[in-house]
Amino acid sequence: MNKEEIIKYCLTLEDTYKDCPFPNDFESVTMKHIKNNKWFALxxxxxDKLYINVKTNPDYSDILRNTYDYIIPAYHMNKEHWNTIIVDEKVDKTLVKELIEQSYQLTK
Known part of the structure; x- marks a missing residue:
């Protein structure tokens, strides 16, 4: 998966948009809900590495981190509720989409 594929997938979720929240940083984008402006993915x-922060159920966070070496506590976010996915050649694309969807639902 590359950045464009991830953004494209996120935009298939209902009532979402892409935002560039950090001044002078156009590489990082947040995917947000139109209705409440909450992030569901960073x-x-x-x-030169691609990362995605997603919100997860805290009970599930440790399981993910212990099962997949490409899922770690969130970079610069609440580590109880957020995980970082390191997107590389071994990442499970189906799992990434499931985690984005879960984050989308948790932040509605």
């Missing part, structure tokens, strides 16, 4: 390029 997509970042850091040191």
């Amino acid at each position: 997509i970042m390029n850091v040191n």
